Amino acid sequence: MANVMQPKTIVIVDFGAQYVQLIARRVRENHVHSVIVGPDVSPADLRAANAVGLILSGGPASVYAADAPRCRAEVLHMGLPVLGICYGMQLACEMMGGGVEGARSKEFGRTSLEVLGGGETLLAHVPERSFVWMSHGDIVTKLSPDFVTLARTMSCPCAVVRHKTRPFFGVQFHPEVTHTPCGNQIIRNFLYDVCGCTGDWQVSQVIQSSVDSIRRQVGASARVICGLSGGVDSSVTAALIHQAIGDRLSCIFVDNGLMRHGEADLVEATFRQYFKIDLHVIDAAQRFLDKLEGLSDPQQKRRIIGHEFVEVFRAGAARFGDARFLAQGTLYPDVIESGHSVGGQAASIKLHHNVGGLPKELGFELVEPLRDLFKDEVRRVGEHLGLPAEIVWRHPFPGPGLAVRIVGPVTADRLRLLRRADQIIIEEIHTAGWYNRIAQAFGVLLPVSTVGVMGDGRSYAGQHIVAIRFVESADFMTADWVHIDHELLGRISTRIMNEVDGVNRVVYDVSSKPPSTIEWE
Numbered sequence: 001m002a003n004v005m006q007p008k009t010i011v012i013v014d015f016g017a018q019y020v021q022l023i024a025r026r027v028r029e030n031h032v033h034s035v036i037v038g039p040d041v042s043p044a045d046l047r048a049a050n051a052v053g054l055i056l057s058g059g060p061a062s063v064y065a066a067d068a069p070r071c072r073a074e075v076l077h078m079g080l081p082v083l084g085i086c087y088g089m090q091l092a093c094e095m096m097g098g099g100v101e102g103a104r105s106k107e108f109g110r111t112s113l114e115v116l117g118g119g120e121t122l123l124a125h126v127p128e129r130s131f132v133w134m135s136h137g138d139i140v141t142k143l144s145p146d147f148v149t150l151a152r153t154m155s156c157p158c159a160v161v162r163h164k165t166r167p168f169f170g171v172q173f174h175p176e177v178t179h180t181p182c183g184n185q186i187i188r189n190f191l192y193d194v195c196g197c198t199g200d201w202q203v204s205q206v207i208q209s210s211v212d213s214i215r216r217q218v219g220a221s222a223r224v225i226c227g228l229s230g231g232v233d234s235s236v237t238a239a240l241i242h243q244a245i246g247d248r249l250s251c252i253f254v255d256n257g258l259m260r261h262g263e264a265d266l267v268e269a270t271f272r273q274y275f276k277i278d279l280h281v282i283d284a285a286q287r288f289l290d291k292l293e294g295l296s297d298p299q300q301k302r303r304i305i306g307h308e309f310v311e312v313f314r315a316g317a318a319r320f321g322d323a324r325f326l327a328q329g330t331l332y333p334d335v336i337e338s339g340h341s342v343g344g345q346a347a348s349i350k351l352h353h354n355v356g357g358l359p360k361e362l363g364f365e366l367v368e369p370l371r372d373l374f375k376d377e378v379r380r381v382g383e384h385l386g387l388p389a390e391i392v393w394r395h396p397f398p399g400p401g402l403a404v405r406i407v408g409p410v411t412a413d414r415l416r417l418l419r420r421a422d423q424i425i426i427e428e429i430h431t432a433g434w435y436n437r438i439a440q441a442f443g444v445l446l447p448v449s450t451v452g453v454m455g456d457g458r459s460y461a462g463q464h465i466v467a468i469r470f471v472e473s474a475d476f477m478t479a480d481w482v483h484i485d486h487e488l489l490g491r492i493s494t495r496i497m498n499e500v501d502g503v504n505r506v507v508y509d510v511s512s513k514p515p516s517t518i519e520w521e
Helices: 020-029 043-048 073-077 087-095 183-194 205-218 232-248 263-274 285-292 298-317 332-337 375-385 412-431 486-499
Strands: 009-013 033-037 051-056 082-085 099-115 129-142 147-152 160-163 168-171 223-228 249-255 278-283 323-327 365-367 440-446 452-454 457-459 464-472 503-508
Touching (some): 087 168, 232 249, 278 298, 412 440
Parallel strands (some): 009 033, 051 082, 249 278, 464 503
Antiparallel strands (some): 147 160, 160 168
């Protein structure tokens, strides 16, 4: 960890919780800097990070399992305020003389919490009875004499605890999720009233620290190659690196033929004309289409696209003999969902070329200035850097492009069909003023022939279904479907069926994440 000009920081120990980044996000929303570290973090690391508090995350393990992740005992005895969440609470209580066992009644979902007594710092302004979000199979069954219980549920007698003399608190539920209405109040109480934070950290501070970090990593003479995709992540990455090293940045845009309508034109206009960045566009559309011929399995498609992207990019980058670094717009949710969390315990959900798929022999050192940021933070950085609104607020797009929004084989005709349907969707929600109210909006082409009426007869030939997917989400780790205006849905459906040859049915996806993912493949 760096020890240069570190802001006051809340350090979050990752025990493999799928949503550990939500904890970091909640801390930052309260204008306090946060970082996520692995379980082996040392007291020296914490001092170097200018830690003013420690949060122990949840996780899938049981503390009594042989391979359960554990933090160093000495970090609990530094005098730092500590908040243990779920597994983090169980582990700390066990390490300090308590006992943990499997619960007779496991709690998953919304649970009623009863606060015992009042005046406790952590639970200030929390109602005597409120709902919290539980997700656990184990509970603390015995506390050491140094602990006191602050709240309970029907199945969990020690739902909130604190140490009598040390600034240690534990909660069995998850205050970081929106399903715990009082959760942000609890986190805020911990930050301000327990840790003494002052709320003086702003995301704009990321720009200078990122620029300094890029300069340290790249040095005074090396060249950086940046892969542009047209989305906000790679665009902000390019703008940050350009601010750090100027004309030693060269950008490559691989047009794989799987992009949205007008993608290549927007990239060229933004970076070649607006930012005056050295941009090289490689037309590889036919190459990707040939490689995808006959493939239906989504993971195969992702692997092929990732492999071809690397090969095309390698050939394009070969013209820059002095390039040692490759920049990517990797975000923290990408890291978590790809199984590359700091704690090393998270399950792999994503598999595509911009996280974890680059071969070791590629020959570049990665520069990923956004890998600790969330999407909304990246957008605020983009605004500070002067990127145009149509880039900053553009909806996310998967690395493999339309290939994973076409369920089944990818062909030129199916790409044409979906690209046009997607264009209609985006046009209509822009016109209706819904675009910025939706986190992600797109169409999916389904591999289903559906009966339709053509003239006076029924027809199955070449008739497909387009599914519309609109989601609302603050962090893209959880999401819900948008309760969109029905008249708008009707206009979109009518236009798609009238203007896109081969589509005679439009459906709307009303599933949330979890259990679904945002993309279909």
